[in-house]
Amino acid sequence: MDSTAFGCFLPPFHDPSVSPQAALKHDIELCGLADDLGFDEIWLGEHHSSGWSTLSSPDMLIAALARETRRIRFATGVIPLPYHHPLHVAERMVLLDHLTAGRAILGCGTGTYVHDMEMIGVDPGTVRDHFRAALETVQALINGETVDTTTPWFTAKKAVLQLRPLRGSIETVVASSLSDAGIELLTDTATTPTVHVVPPWGAIRPGMDPDPVGSLVERVESYRNKSAGSTRIRCNVFVHVSDSTEAGIDELINGWSALRRDLYRNILGTPIPDSPAAHRKTLESLVKSGAFIIGDTATCTRMIRDLLDRLGEPVSLNFFVPQWISYKATFDQLTAIADEVVPGLFGGFDGTAESMKLTSEEAGRQMKLRTETIGNGGSK
Structure with missing residues (x-):
């Protein structure tokens, strides 16, 4: 993989007013478009409740997509390890590795929706310890080891995989905020992180973090200082190409507000103020701080280049695709980013100019x- 790579992060958000079958069809078509446009990887999420987050098995979707694509890599974004037995996670990932001809990435995390945990009896207070034990077991199994272990959450007796990874290993990436505890886990398990510039809801109130990019850069530097050598960072960022920043905010505000209000506030209980003025001010604040990148092609290119320079190499920048705009407009956005913005980051227009x-x-x-x-x- 090149020192700088680009992908898409497709969260499992689906507007409940859209038929679930149609929403899934749209996801499949977006993944095919990302492959055609030359993106390096695409991340597909997993949730099990809320009515909005209806993609429950990213590995099944990836298996279906493997025959429809040729080059793009697929990442589970993410599998909540406390929800599954580690033997089954390892088995499915190695099978997926074969089905995709080596294009599978294991993205994993603790899980976030409390109701997802409650439905299967997972104690939210134990998920961090549970996750670490599960991750170590999954890694050992994928590496061909036989595992005998008993934990408060699962047991493995002479557990061993029948298949081995196609090319000897499977890349493992952990969703992390790069806290001190998160950095310790990453370095102990020799995994790499994927991190949002800001959470999917952006911020609860405008100006809560006046410099989210600077905060992220500090955490990345701390992680790299404690890890062995130069390690890849995957960073999810929202980018929207428009005639101007103001026009872009106008194009996004309805979909952005609906997700924050209907999912995060009304269903998940996040204390987000629900007024048109509060939503708009929060969005404007995120743009001003550089956490969201909205503007014309030149503005987006300049801001992405600045973010890449600050994060340092190697880095994979994954464009967050929450579908706050129409399905057709989302297609147009991915195309504009791939055809107009990314080439400008590498001097793609310098020769003709x-x-x-x-x-x-x-x-x-x-x-x-x-x-x-x-x-x-x-x-x-």
Whole structure:
């Protein structure tokens, strides 16, 4: 993988007013588009409740997508390890590794929805310890080890996988806030992190964190200082290309407000103020701080380049695709990012711009020579 890579983070959010079958069809088509556009990877989430988060098995969706795509890598974004027996997670990931011809990434985390945990009897107070024990077991199984262990949450007796990874290993990435405890887990388990610039709801109130990007950069530096060598950071960021920042905010505000109000506030209980003014001010604050990138192509390119420079290499920047806008507009956004923004980060337009400049200058010189020749009595 190149030192700088680009992907998409597709959360399991689906507007309840849209048919679940149609929403799933849209997800499949978005993944196919991401592959066609040349994105390096796509992350597919998992939740089990709320009515909005209806993708319950990213590995099944990835298996279906494997035959419809050719190059893009697929990551479970993320499998909550406390919800599953580690043997089954390891088995499914190795099978997925074969079905995708080595394009599977194990993205894992603790889980976030309390009702998801309650439905299967998982104690929310134990998920961190449970997660660590499960992660260590999953890693051992994928590495071909035989595991005998008993924990308060699961038991493995002479557990061993029948299949081995296609090319010897499967990349494991952990959803992390890069807290001190999170950094310790990452370094102890030799895994790499995926982190949001800001949470999916953005911020509860405007200005809660005046410099979220700076805070993230500090945590990334702390992690890299404590990990072995230069380690890859995956960072999820929201980008929206529009005629201007103000126009982009107007295009997003209805969908952005609906998700914050209907899912995070009304269903999940996040204390988000529910007024049009509060939603707009929060969105404007996120844009001003650089946590959300909204604007014309030049603005988006400049802000992404700044974020990449601050995060350092190696880094994978995954564009957050929450579908706050229409399905067609989401397609157009991914296309604009891939065709107009990403090339500009690597000088993709420099050659044609330089050629136009040189050609124009030469044409000007030739025209001046002709004018001078005619003025001196020469023939045309």
